[in-house]
Amino acid sequence: MKLCRIFLIGLTLLLFTHFALAQPGGESRFKLQRLSERVLVFTENSPIQNNLVVIATSKGLIIIDTAGSPQAASELRKSVEKELGRNDFAFVINTHHHWDHSNGNSVFPEAQIIAHEECRKELIAVQPLPTPSPSPDLEQQRVGEPVVRPAIPPPRRRPNTREYAVLPPNITFSNRMSLRLEALTLKLFYFGRAHSSSDILILIPEEQVLVTGDLFFDQRWLPFFANEMELDVPLMIEVLNTILDGEYEIQYVIPGHQDLWTKDKLVLWRDYIVNLWQWVQQAKAQKLPFEDVLHRFPLDKKYEYLKALGHDAAEIQRFHERNIGVFWSQLFESAAVIVEKTILESGVEAAINKYQELKTNQPEAYFFDERQFNTVGYRLLGSGKVPAAIAVFKLNVQAYPNEWNVYDSLGEAYLANADTLLAIENYKKSLELNPQNENGMRILKALETK
Numbered sequence: 335m336k337l338c339r340i341f342l343i344g345l346t347l348l349l350f351t352h353f354a355l356a357q358p359g360g361e362s363r364f365k366l367q368r369l370s371e372r373v374l375v376f377t378e379n380s381p382i383q384n385n386l387v388v389i390a391t392s393k394g395l396i397i398i399d400t401a402g403s404p405q406a407a408s409e410l411r412k413s414v415e416k417e418l419g420r421n422d423f424a425f426v427i428n429t430h431h432h433w434d435h436s437n438g439n440s441v442f443p444e445a446q447i448i449a450h451e452e453c454r455k456e457l458i459a460v461q462p463l464p465t466p467s468p469s470p471d472l473e474q475q476r477v478g479e480p481v482v483r484p485a486i487p488p489p490r491r492r493p494n495t496r497e498y499a500v501l502p503p504n505i506t507f508s509n510r511m512s513l514r515l516e517a518l519t520l521k522l523f524y525f526g527r528a529h530s531s532s533d534i535l536i537l538i539p540e541e542q543v544l545v546t547g548d549l550f551f552d553q554r555w556l557p558f559f560a561n562e563m564e565l566d567v568p569l570m571i572e573v574l575n576t577i578l579d580g581e582y583e584i585q586y587v588i589p590g591h592q593d594l595w596t597k598d599k600l601v602l603w604r605d606y607i608v609n610l611w612q613w614v615q616q617a618k619a620q621k622l623p624f625e626d627v628l629h630r631f632p633l634d635k636k637y638e639y640l641k642a643l644g645h646d647a648a649e650i651q652r653f654h655e656r657n658i659g660v661f662w663s664q665l666f667e668s669a670a671v672i673v674e675k676t677i678l679e680s681g682v683e684a685a686i687n688k689y690q691e692l693k694t695n696q697p698e699a700y701f702f703d704e705r706q707f708n709t710v711g712y713r714l715l716g717s718g719k720v721p722a723a724i725a726v727f728k729l730n731v732q733a734y735p736n737e738w739n740v741y742d743s744l745g746e747a748y749l750a751n752a753d754t755l756l757a758i759e760n761y762k763k764s765l766e767l768n769p770q771n772e773n774g775m776r777i778l779k780a781l782e783t784k
Contacts, residue, residue, distance in 0.1 A: 363409045366417065367594075369586050372518065373541050374417065375594070376410055382554075383592050384434060387545055388414050389538065391515040394424025397445070398536060398545050399590065400438030407438020425513070427522070428503060429547030429590060430530040431456035439501040448513070449503035450524050453532035457502035523573045525549060526566025529558040537577055542585040544577065550603055551589040553643050556653045557603055560660040563671060563706050567611050567664055574604040602636060614662045627662055628655055663701040669693075670706035673726065677714070682725045689729055704734045708743055715747055723747045731760075738768035745774070754781060 364376040364386075372391065378384040378401065387398035395414065400407045415421045423442045428449040429435055436457060439447055449457075513520040518540055525533040529548045536545040549559045559570065577584070578601055587595035610631070617627045633654045640650050669692050676685040692700050707730045715723035727744035734740050745760035761778040764771055 362413065363406065364413050366413070369543060370541055373538065373543055373586075374414075375588060376413060378406065382434070385588055385590055385592075385594075386410055387588055388418075389518070389520075389541075390418055390420075391424075391518050393515045394422045394445075395420065396425045396427065396515075396520070397423060397442060398427045399429055399435040399547075400426060400441065402434035402437050404438055404441050407441035410438070411441055427520075427536060428453050428532075429534055429536065429545065430532045432530060432548065433500075435547070435590065437500055440499065443501070446505055447501060447503040448505045448507075448511070448522070450532040450534050451506040451508055452530075454503045454506050456530075456532060457500055523577070524569070525559075525573055526569035527562040527564055528566070528570060529561045531562060535573060535577065537582060537584075539582050542583045543588065544584050544586070544597075544600070545588045546590070546595075546600070548590040550587070550595065550600060551592050552599075552640060552645075553592040555591075556640065556645065556650070559603075559607065560657050563660075563663070563668060563709060565660065565664055567607070567661065571604075571608055571611065574600075574607070578604055606634075606637070610657060610661050614658065614665060617662070618665050624659070624662060628658055631658060659703065659705075663703060663706065666701035667699065668706055669700040669702045670710045672700070673707070673729070674710045674713070677719070677722050677726075682722050685722075686725060686729070702733065704730055704737060704740065707733075708739065711743055711747065715750060720747060720751045724751060736767065738764045738766075738771060738774075741767070742771060742774050745777070749777070749781075754784070757781060 363379055365379060367375040367377065369375060372389055374388040374390070376386045376388065378386070384399070384401055384406075386401060389396040389398070395418070397410075397414075401410055411421075411423075423445040426439055426442050426445045426447045428439070428447065431449070431453040436449075436453075507522065507524070509524050511522040513522070518538065521537040521539065523535045523537070525535055527533075533547055533549055535547070535549075537543070538545075550557050559565075578597065584597040584600075587597060587600050589595060613631045614627065617630060622630065633650065637650070641647065645653075669689065672692065673685045673689050676688045693702070707726055711723045711726040711730065714720075714726060724744065724747045727740065727747050730737075730740040731744055741760045741764035745757045745764060748754075748757040748760060758778060758781050761774045761781070764774045765778065768774075
């Protein structure tokens with residue numbers, strides 16, 4: 335199945351299940367860890383264990399990420415007010431745009447919301463919002479003055495929700511930003527496209543704290559620094575080297591979920607990214623085929639500690655091979671990205687012609703990948719461009735006729751287009767190739783019953 339979609343669906347179900355259940359015996363939604371007098375970590379008592387960071391400064395409270403709903407954020411706000419005896423919320427910082435980190439923004443209407451500019455693009459309303467004024471030089475900003483927000487229409491509602499809207503950031507940056515609050519400094523680094531398009535790291539040197547969002551965790555899920563089709567690997571390495579090899583002492587690394595990390599563990603995964611990037615570049619220079627690249631770089635035994643955290647060997651190997659594939663693809667132009675851009679700019683027919691041109695002329699210069707085309711297909715499907723999604727999935731079927739998942743995806747697109755007979759045909763083909771495809775079995779049974 336589609337791994338990223340399964341992850342997000344599972345994450346949604348876990349969190350919504352948690353929201354639906356009352357806390358037994360009046361138990362608090364959050365577990366509190368005080369890292370110092372100024373830095374507190376509120377961890378949700380839920381399967382995903384969201385880490386929400388609160389920083390107490392003389393110029394106001396700072397909240398890093400705001401949970402997956404206003405209900406959870408409201409409880410966070412009450413917990414902070416009770417613990418600290420104050421409610422002067424000055425800033426909210428979103429580590430990235432994903433809903434489980436930004437859905438509670440509106441609970442802090444008096445605070446300025448800071449995030450990367452890509453985060454704003456993802457969270458703004460369907461109707462265009464006015465371009466925000468240039469980000470203030472926060473090193474010189476007089477913190478504590480009344481918040482002046484740009485005039486904006488009501489923020490959009492999240493898909494499939496009726497209860498609340500999401501407030502986008504009103505202060506954004508593109509590369510780096512420093513927020514100075516007298517004795518405390520927050521250094522914000524754009525990590526580049528990785529887990530999302532808007533990932534940032536937040537360093538608090540005076541407290542020896544680094545907040546990493548959803549890039550690095552190893553419980554329940556494996557590190558998620560290679561989730562986008564197009565990555566900024568050199569920028570990732572530059573940022574990690576600056577933080578880990580520079581002048582900064584780091585005692586606490588706070589992931590977006592689960593237990594806190596040490597600096598040594600983050601160094602371990604920085605080294606993984608650096609080595610993997612070097613390996614694939616060497617392999618390309620040697621003109622190795624991708625099939626050889628997959629088996630040329632075994633995972634170092636240092637990473638076998640993941641088994642003790644519940645990840646089996648097959649899962650770890652799939653994770654490693656997927657990272658090899660994603661890093662390898664960065665060295666080539668992505669055929670899937672080119673096709674998607676052509677669809678959006680010139681239409682489906684032009685995109686199909688472009689695909690054939692890429693396949694025929696210097697195919698070694700482009701990266702053709704089943705998963706990337708699958709991602710493009712689902713992105714088009716999710717945005718309502720169903721005929722375009724069908725066209726992309728059909729290209730995948732032609733290119734990978736022995737892969738069950740391409741037929742499953744095409745069947746889903748036909749189903750969205752109300753082409754029941756074609757949906758049944760493709761789900762049957764998917765099951766011929768993979769009789770264990772439970773999703774296909776369930777949908778096919780429902781379709782044939784109708």
